Amino acid sequence: MLNLTQVGGRYFFSTGFSWTEEVMRYSMIWLMMLGSVACIFRLEHMGIEALETLVRPRFVRFVKSGLYSVAGIFCVVILIYGYPLALRNAAQVAPASGIPMILPYAALPVGAVLMLVQIALSWLTGFEPDRPDEADGLSNGQGGAV
Template sequence: MLLVVVTCLNLTQVIGRYVFSTGFNWTEELMRYLMIWLMMLGSVACIFRAEHMAVETLETRVDPAKARLVKSALYTVAAIFCVFVLVYGWPLALRNAAQVAPASGIPMIYPYMALPVGAALMLVQIALSWVVGFEPDQTTDDREGAS
């Protein structure tokens, strides 16, 4: 849905610039903030579906029995990074609560909250991956492919 909104904003900016000979400053700013949210929420989805970028070279070079340990170590590094983003991103967002975006006029706490919210959701998904497993459920993928 966020990608559809960003696309509509981009089209609005292009139409405004070439049809009406005027650009809408707020569309570019709002697109930037929505893309930050899109990236952070998309990262959570990638962890859920095990489609995120990974260092697969490490997994393929070890014994298949130890590949789960390597993947767990990689998820641990990602979790540590998410903790840092959460710990430093939350106060940063709160410090910018009174600031307002120059073109769109939205409070800057909304773009800044993308980092701690996304990091917290990624931590939850990483924890679920440790409990349930690191690969997506194959039966779900098989059912989706048959539809």
């Protein structure tokens, strides 16, 4: 919607709204960090699937554990550097939109913490996502329409 506002303002009114570009950029940062958490939850990271196919099925759990360990270390690094960075920029304000700069910078530590929580939960559940069709008995023919 913001992109449509930017393009419409540029072509229909011969002026662009400078704040829309900033808000879109900051929204994309948050979207990327929160989307990463969702990918960990759903076990949909592309690199993990690619490496899983290279090993025997009995070693898949070890590959996932190693990959999630590397991701966890990366999240800790993001948290260690991202949190002080967000605090240092708390007094700044975005020039066009007036958004306090702590909001875009806070996406890094917040996303890193949420990813760490999801990685820990993945380790505890054995890297197996809950499948709704298996939980209610639909996968073995016990259910469906009457």
